[in-house]
Amino acid sequence: MFIHVKKYGSIVKVSAVCLTMLLTSLVATFVDAGGQTQHLVTITGFKFVPAVLNVERGDTIVWVNHDIVPHSIVVRSSKEAVSPVMESGDTFTYVVGSSLVYACGLHPSMKGKLAIP
Amino acid sequence: MSVATQYSKVGSVAVLALCVFITTGCTEKAPMAAAESNVLTDANIAAIVVGANNIDISAGNIALKRSKNAQVRDFAQRMVTDHKAVLNSAVKLVTKLGVTPVNNDLVATLAKQSQEHEKNLRSLSGKAFDKSYIDHEVAYHEAVIGVIEGQLIPSAQNAELKALLVSVLPAFRAHLEHCQMIQKALS
Ligand SMILES: [Cu+2]
Numbered sequence: 001m002f003i004h005v006k007k008y009g010s011i012v013k014v015s016a017v018c019l020t021m022l023l024t025s026l027v028a029t030f031v032d033a034g035g036q037t038q039h040l041v042t043i044t045g046f047k048f049v050p051a052v053l054n055v056e057r058g059d060t061i062v063w064v065n066h067d068i069v070p071h072s073i074v075v076r077s078s079k080e081a082v083s084p085v086m087e088s089g090d091t092f093t094y095v096v097g098s099s100l101v102y103a104c105g106l107h108p109s110m111k112g113k114l115a116i117p
Numbered sequence: 118m119s120v121a122t123q124y125s126k127v128g129s130v131a132v133l134a135l136c137v138f139i140t141t142g143c144t145e146k147a148p149m150a151a152a153e154s155n156v157l158t159d160a161n162i163a164a165i166v167v168g169a170n171n172i173d174i175s176a177g178n179i180a181l182k183r184s185k186n187a188q189v190r191d192f193a194q195r196m197v198t199d200h201k202a203v204l205n206s207a208v209k210l211v212t213k214l215g216v217t218p219v220n221n222d223l224v225a226t227l228a229k230q231s232q233e234h235e236k237n238l239r240s241l242s243g244k245a246f247d248k249s250y251i252d253h254e255v256a257y258h259e260a261v262i263g264v265i266e267g268q269l270i271p272s273a274q275n276a277e278l279k280a281l282l283v284s285v286l287p288a289f290r291a292h293l294e295h296c297q298m299i300q301k302a303l304s
Contacts, residue, residue: 046287068206069199069288088202106195109294 028053036060041112043071043086048104048112055114061094073112074105081105157221157272162282163211164218165227165269169261170204172231173254179238180250188299189247196254196292203285210281223264244303251300258293262286 028050029039037059042049044066055061065071065086073082073092082102083092096114104110157165173196180193211218234253241249265282273279 045284046291067288069202106191107291107295108298109291 038062040064042066043104043110046104046107046110048110051111052113052115054117055096057096057098057116059096061096061114063092063094065090070106071110072105073102076101076103076111079105157223157268158219159214159216159274159278160219161221161223162269162273162278163207163216164220164224165264166207166282166285167204167218168220168224168227169264170200170207172227173200173257174204175231176235176238176250176253176257179235180246183238183242183246184250185243186247186303188302189251192251192254192295192299195295199288199292203288207281207285210277214275214277216275216278248303251296251303254296255293255300258289258296262289262293265289 028041029037031037037056039053039055039059039061041053041061041063043063046067048063053061063073063083063086065088068088070085070087072085073094074080075082082094082100085106086092096116099116100114102112102114177193177196177200180189181197184190184193238246238250265286270279270282273282
């Protein structure tokens with residue numbers, strides 16, 4: 001997603017990265033330069049934040065594990081794995097195909113939902 | 118002695134003139150009572166955090182050796198992995214702060230109860246083992262959450278240590294919910 005800033009040189013690229021980091025730390029949802037809607041779900045304090053997200057088919061979800069322990073994403077009803085185990089600091093990117101009612105595969109009390117209205 | 122009464126004693130060791138949160142259920146008022154009878158130093162708190170995590174790692178390792186129940190084994194592995202991570206971050210912080218853990222009566226009581234529990238676990242197998250391990254995990258997590266909220270957080274002097282204690286609570290709460298689910302499934 002930073003390809004378009006390459007021609008402006010590394011300084012611009014660095015600030016674009018900084019800006020993106022700032023944005024992703026402040027808001028859960030933003031539209032990137034390619035017009036793609038991205039949603040950030042932060043895993044912190046054994047919670048998915050935000051726990052419920054309204055999404056559209058084709059949107060990108062990025063889970064970031066800010067906890068010191070591993071977590072994972074599974075389909076809540078079937079326990080089928082959506083993500084591999086995310087160690088502390090890991091991210092997992094997922095393109096929405098349908099609504100998803102999920103939980104952490106390691107900590108069943110952690111619950112989340114991607115809802116297509 | 119039941120596990121619940123056994124662990125209610127843990128609370129009574131460090132806080133005198135108290136409302137013992139587990140037996141009376143007055144968790145909400147416990148922090149105030151503990152704050153007034155502030156007897157824990159940061160060095161004591163460090164020892165309690167290290168001891169409490171080690172106890173759960175040790176019990177988890179026994180369960181991994183003895184249990185054949187997939188749910189129980191998954192939970193035990195979680196206890197080993199998560200409590201090691203909490204322990205490492207606690208050790209890292211107290212090392213950075215230059216705090217040397219100092220044992221107190223609460224640490225001694227926890228250690229003694231843990232030894233008795235482990236001896237009991239080693240004599241059990243099958244469903245009896247799973248039930249004993251999980252029942253104890255429920256009581257233990259309830260007790261530790263009570264101690265962290267009611268005694269450690271109000272007593273902590275160093276802001277970073279206090280923040281660490283606050284940050285580990287969600288882990289203990291998630292583990293409590295997890296073992297309560299298994300407890301229901303086993304009964
Ligand atoms: Cu988890």
